[in-house]
Amino acid sequence: MEIFQDVVCPVCGCLCDDIEVSVENNKIVKARNACAMGTTKFLNYNNDRIPSPMIKNNGVQKPVSLEECIEKTAEILVKAKYPLIYGLSLSSVESVKVAIELTEEVGGVLDNQTSVCHGPGVQGIHDIGESTGSLGEIRHRADLIIAWGANLQEAHPRHMERYSYTSKGRYRNGKEDRNLIVIDVRETLTAKAADKFIQIEQGKDFEFINALRTALRLEQIQKDKVAGVPVEEIEKLAEVLRSCEFGVIFFGQGVTQVNGKGRNIDGLFSLTRDLNSWTKFLIMPARGHFNVAGVNQVATWQTGFPYAIDLSRGYPWYNPGETTIIDIIRRGESDATLVVGSDPIAHFPPAISKRLINTPLISIDPAHSMTTMVSDVVIPSSFAGIEYEGLAYRMDGLCLPLKKLVKEPDNTMSDEKVLKMILAKVRELKKVN
Amino acid sequence: MTGIKVKVLSGRTLRQGVGKEAGKNSERYRTSVSICEMNSEDITSLSIKAGENVKVTSAHGSVVLKSVSSNQLTKPGMIFIPYGLYANQLFNETTGGSGMPTFKGEPAVVESAIEEPVKTLEELITEI
Ligand code: SF4
Numbered sequence: 001m002e003i004f005q006d007v008v009c010p011v012c013g014c015l016c017d018d019i020e021v022s023v024e025n026n027k028i029v030k031a032r033n034a035c036a037m038g039t040t041k042f043l044n045y046n047n048d049r050i051p052s053p054m055i056k057n058n059g060v061q062k063p064v065s066l067e068e069c070i071e072k073t074a075e076i077l078v079k080a081k082y083p084l085i086y087g088l089s090l091s092s093v094e095s096v097k098v099a100i101e102l103t104e105e106v107g108g109v110l111d112n113q114t115s116v117c118h119g120p121g122v123q124g125i126h127d128i129g130e131s132t133g134s135l136g137e138i139r140h141r142a143d144l145i146i147a148w149g150a151n152l153q154e155a156h157p158r159h160m161e162r163y164s165y166t167s168k169g170r171y172r173n174g175k176e177d178r179n180l181i182v183i184d185v186r187e188t189l190t191a192k193a194a195d196k197f198i199q200i201e202q203g204k205d206f207e208f209i210n211a212l213r214t215a216l217r218l219e220q221i222q223k224d225k226v227a228g229v230p231v232e233e234i235e236k237l238a239e240v241l242r243s244c245e246f247g248v249i250f251f252g253q254g255v256t257q258v259n260g261k262g263r264n265i266d267g268l269f270s271l272t273r274d275l276n277s278w279t280k281f282l283i284m285p286a287r288g289h290f291n292v293a294g295v296n297q298v299a300t301w302q303t304g305f306p307y308a309i310d311l312s313r314g315y316p317w318y319n320p321g322e323t324t325i326i327d328i329i330r331r332g333e334s335d336a337t338l339v340v341g342s343d344p345i346a347h348f349p350p351a352i353s354k355r356l357i358n359t360p361l362i363s364i365d366p367a368h369s370m371t372t373m374v375s376d377v378v379i380p381s382s383f384a385g386i387e388y389e390g391l392a393y394r395m396d397g398l399c400l401p402l403k404k405l406v407k408e409p410d411n412t413m414s415d416e417k418v419l420k421m422i423l424a425k426v427r428e429l430k431k432v433n
Numbered sequence: 434m435t436g437i438k439v440k441v442l443s444g445r446t447l448r449q450g451v452g453k454e455a456g457k458n459s460e461r462y463r464t465s466v467s468i469c470e471m472n473s474e475d476i477t478s479l480s481i482k483a484g485e486n487v488k489v490t491s492a493h494g495s496v497v498l499k500s501v502s503s504n505q506l507t508k509p510g511m512i513f514i515p516y517g518l519y520a521n522q523l524f525n526e527t528t529g530g531s532g533m534p535t536f537k538g539e540p541a542v543v544e545s546a547i548e549e550p551v552k553t554l555e556e557l558i559t560e561i
Pocket residue numbers: 009010011012013014015016033034035036037038039156157158159
């Protein structure tokens with residue numbers, strides 16, 4: 001039996017790097033320290049593999065050779081006038097680099113899951129600016145943790161233990177030295193674990209943020225209640241925020257996916273900026289997929305923009321709301337889609353999925369998903385952080401190395417390699433044409 | 434049949450997170466995403482028992498789900514459906530210029546649907 005130490009968990013944006021994985025005969029038999037999601041992936045990732053490259057013929061997916069799939073994919077992408085390349089949050093940084101090159105070569109749009117998770121958060125950074133730091137800094141110093149529309153306990157099960165509320169740092173010894181305040185519309189498991197839970201009315205985050213900013217400026221709120229919360233309670237909250245030594249707001253999709261979207265986040269970033277004239281305060285999105293932040297990083301250093309990048313004009317163009325995948329598909333503009341390690345059919349509104357299916361759809365994925373089930377071309381790949389190594393970015397922007405723990409099945413390879421083969425074929429076809 | 438007016442929230446649950454890692458074809462995944470978490474008062478006012486099926490209808494679609502009583506929904510008038518194909522039946526394709534559909538806060542009506550089966554994921558995909 002081989003034991004790997006300090007393995008990075010390739011599931012959520014916490015990228016816990018203390019997992020101990022035991023491998024016996026090329027099979028993972030144990031994953032110590034991981035949470036339920038992490039353990040389930042390490043022990044079950046291999047259960048539902050795509051057995052072979054496939055191409056749809058008369059409505060039925062039929063096994064073919066990898067070369068045929070690569071050729072077909074390249075043909076579709078070269079022929080398309082406005083193809084989309086989407087996903088990559090479960091791939092390595094190295095794969096993202098190739099995907100950007102491919103998008104440029106075919107004159108398409110590169111978008112990723114950011115679009116439907118923390119896109120408004122990214123827009124908040126553009127609008128206001130971000131007061132940020134590392135999770136390590138938070139663990140050592142933060143005495144006030146705010147979870148705003150973020151159910152950390154279920155979406156990032158080890159977040160509190162490793163980086164925030166209950167973590168033991170150099171200057172804070174766990175939860176007795178910290179305060180956790182949860183602001184949410186549901187009394188989530190995170191809210192139940194908190195020192196204080198403030199329940200606001202659904203869809204009223206924007207009002208609540210602005211009332212809190214008003215209270216922070218010591219100005220009077222001309223109402224009894226805002227978002228269902230009595231003004232005295234808002235004033236008390238402002239006092240708690242003002243008087244902490246080191247605070248941090250973790251926000252989740254509870255604020256990005258509700259009405260107000262980017263404006264809510266502008267409000268939260270502005271609140272954090274205001275707080276820095278009183279004390280030290282940070283803000284950080286609780287990112288979901290393990291490398292969703294990495295796609296933003298790589299795309300920004302390569303194109304200047306973090307997601308929804310239109311490369312069809314010969315130079316990068318970025319305008320969320322216009323160049324974001326949902327909007328492009330809704331307007332019926334795209335004419336082919338390549339999905340890498342994502343399941344948009346399970347996560348997009350059905351009207352969008354319908355359009356997605358009506359144009360050629362290609363999936364690169366290690367395992368079955370709703371999207372692979374309906375794709376015209378399916379290319380099996382291997383699992384980043386289990387079957388191939390590479391880099392990934394944690395939610396705070398720290399880059400960590402993913403390990404190779406077992407050998408990949410013979411007919412699979414990394415997303416990076418698959419994308420490189422497609423890119424080479426695309427270049428070859430373009431030369432001939 | 435009378436229903437109750439609610440706002441629909443979708444989101445991550447640990448069960449859904451574990452289910453997706455167990456495999457999208459797994460029973461664990463399907464049962465984790467085909468539920469409707471409700472406040473117990475809302476369940477009572479539909480004259481059903483937790484575990485019986487409900488039908489949720491919004492302006493954009495409708496879906497039958499298994500009701501679950503949730504202590505996270507402390508007030509009536511809100512339901513929670515984990516992220517996935519079932520929840521998405523209810524959401525609009527527009528983004529208001531933000532790139533992001535509204536996955537939380539969609540107005541809908543919930544009614545009792547004891548006799549109606551919860552569709553399988555394959556059935557939902559075929560209907561797309
Ligand atoms: S919290 Fe996230 S990164 Fe850490 S073990 Fe769980 S799934 Fe993996």
